[in-house]
Amino acid sequence: MEELRGHQPLGGDAGTAPEDEGGTSGNPYAGLVSRLRAAWLSGRTRPLEYRLAQLEALGRFLEEKKQDILEALDLDMRKPPFEAEFSEVLLCKNELNTTLNNLSCWMKDEQVDKNLATQLDTAFIRRDPYGVVLIIAPCNYPIYLLLVPLIGAIAAGNCVVIRPSETTKNSKRLAVEVLPRYLDKDCIAVVTAGVQETTRLLENKFDYIFFTGSPSVGRIVMTAAAKHLTPVTLELGGKNPCYVSDTCDVQNVARRVAWGRFFNAGQTCIAPDYILCSVEMKDKLVPALREAITTFYGPNPQESPDFARIVGDKQFRRVRALLCSGRVAIGGQTDEKERYIAPTVLVDVQPSDPAMQEEIFGPILLIITVASVEEAIDFINSHERPLVVYVFSSDNKVVNQVLEKTSSGSFCSNDTLMQVTLTSLPFGGIGSSGLGKYHGRFTFDTFTHHRGCLQRGTGLEPINTLRYPPYGPHKTGLVRAATTVKRQGECALL
């Protein structure tokens, strides 16, 4: 009951950095959150025009600062300009334009079917903003994974606190110093917070929390959210299996898998993590992968401008330690100074090897041999449910078999990563790979409360007599008769 008092803004503070505001609770972010809540209560973020204006400003940020974004990503992780523009700018613009094109339609009340008792009434679902929402972004796609949720949160009419990743310092600087120049600072705030500070940030009450990151931190976020009954979306990760059947065009498979695995030096939550295939297929796949890697990055990938680096020292050491699993078939070279790990393929990997204990999140592709598609399915099902299951096969029956017998956030056959280019598909995990979904309209729906509304008139009161006491046996009988539910086209009151 201690929350019943409501959310009064703390007196007087304006425009100071979060660390300077003590607030009555001693929490360094309490003042900021209060300010945003006051802005929310003013109702400013609700009109369509306001939301469109903020979104269009975001579009201008992406346009005008594109070079700065590409440079920041280059400095942070040597992200190749093509990858950076494709994944962080182009796909972001896609989401933005989808939203701009459809927002007024999404905001409309959704009329629903009524029953006989409410036939003359208006019944609709109203999409209400939640209020003050928090978005926590990770380091692998520091712009895309910050802005795509932000687009939905703004579109939904909320006030937003965004926390960019601390690891990618140049991208963070862009988010903290440049982005706010485009947006309404009173309603959209950018905070900086490392691990300790994020814990303090999470002590505040938010009306929704959107988190992208690892399952272990996801648990911490959800536990903190539980204290305030804050709903959450958690975009986590896992080991995405990739089954390659014997009936397929090996060259094409190798290219598509290599592209998906080594894009952003493997630091993609939906990258294929490990391959399951027969021994025969493995023997064909390895040379095909070698050829694909050479075509993409040349004989020495370290010199290719199209191959990224690991995002931080700690992450580099973690991924490097996984190289001792199985046997190196391709690559395996590392350079700590550059945080470079070569596009690598490991074979003869055992389920107990280090590389099979955690999501790789690096440019290492494992190949594990299985005797049949059934064995592959069992293998997949004996692990935590991943974000994606991939299947490569020219045989539709095999594709369907894997689809039906496994469970994952999403599913893609005969390619990798491409499902995210479709804003009409929901993007999210299941089990330890996450809960909730977004992209396109789903982001808007994530950040809105779907409120069931019924508008009646006060006329026709006699109809209600059936529901009022006193209930004699005759009234009960009447209710039963009038509302007996029949099927197959017969009439029912409810």
Next chain:
Amino acid sequence: MERMQQVVGRARAAFSSGRCRSLEFRLQQLKNLERMVQEKEKEILAALQSDLHKSGHNAYSHEILGVLVELALVMEKLPSWAAPQPVKKNLLTMRDEAYIYPEPLGVVLVIGAWNYPFTLIVQPLIGAIAAGNAVVVKPSEVSEHTSQLIADILPQYLDQELYPVVTGGVPETTELLTQRFDHILYTGNTAVGKIVMAAAAKHLTPVTLELGGKSPCYIDKDCDLAVACRRITWGKYMNCGQTCIAPDYILCEPSIQSQVVENIKATLQEFYGEDVKKSPDYERIVNKRHFRRIVSLLEGQKIAHGGETDEASCFIAPTILTDVSAESKVMEEEIFGPVLPIVSVKGVNEAIEFINSREKPLALYVFSNDKKLIKRVISETSSGGMTANDVLMHSTVRDLPFGGVGNSGMGAYHGKHSFETFSHRRACLIKDLKMEGMNKLRYPPGSQKKLDWAKFFILKRFDKVRLGLIFLALLGVVAAVMIKVMFP
């Protein structure tokens, strides 16, 4: 308590066997459930009478009827709900199949409440079965007769391994919550809601929490007061006020307060007669603990009507309080009893401010002839759901999501929303291995030219012109040829 581990383990093994996935199986179980409700109606009504002094009519119309309606709807619509849903594609995926495939989550847990002990277990159960899950059912121990009945009859009609019933109190529920589920739907109070969510967080289990709060009811000066008060009386005192979406308190201008009281008094007379205690249509408070809790809310209040209590039978008469202060105890917690405070406000502005200064409620009610005023109240407040010019009725419209927001809960169910709550909507992109030439666009080495082509195929433009699909496809073919030529 290995018992919980065994029960959940068996349910998981049963789910993994795959037998509850086929539509035929799900429909068969739902038909069995329907038979159970029809064949065991007498026993269900008797249990509800024992637990809550609920009359046959009330028990039937408030608990059984809703379940039968839900079953009929779900059985009719399930094939269409469970079918894959194709989605709009872009130029690049034109040749592919893209759809959303609803799949079961796995093993879900449904925890019921005691105020509508039958329907609050069976309604979620219907949705969970329909979505293809195994379901562990935990009815509330407070409504012990209904809980025991459910434990007895459910296994007689449904697959015993897939849909086990677990009975018990706090220790058993706590133990149950340490197990891993793929979704938990909990109906109850805010405090326990937090405990459920914290337990779920350990396993990253999504939750639907149907909680409560103080549902406000604003009566505008400009409305048919007699009808409004009639409807409010019906919704407030139904089940002796123990309804999560009952109008908790009234907000109105002081000038109409006495009229409101008189109208409610007259309606109460009409509904329950001279001696409410003798009316078979008036329920009782579920137990002594809640009885004492509600009685304590009356201390220091101006009782305009009612106020009689009898602890032995847990009877509290329909009561109205007037000139209630916003800071008093009765305005602090959800009343969940037949006590109706009237708080004075100067008009709709103050009412909206009052509502917004408190936690978001599960339901919100406004009575007015002025459509613009109603529109304002809806737009300037937030609540789980709402009804204008009546109470409770939004929960009967199957296609409206039923759930809370903020402290009143998260997630929703009823009808299709139940199916979606208990399903995972898996995004599927089915491609083939042809057209590899097109992929050269995205493979390294990168170039500006490649980027420009990528933009052409993927980027949605912000404009109002929608190009026809056929035209786009033609464009795509032309582009594909050009790319083959440009990037050999």
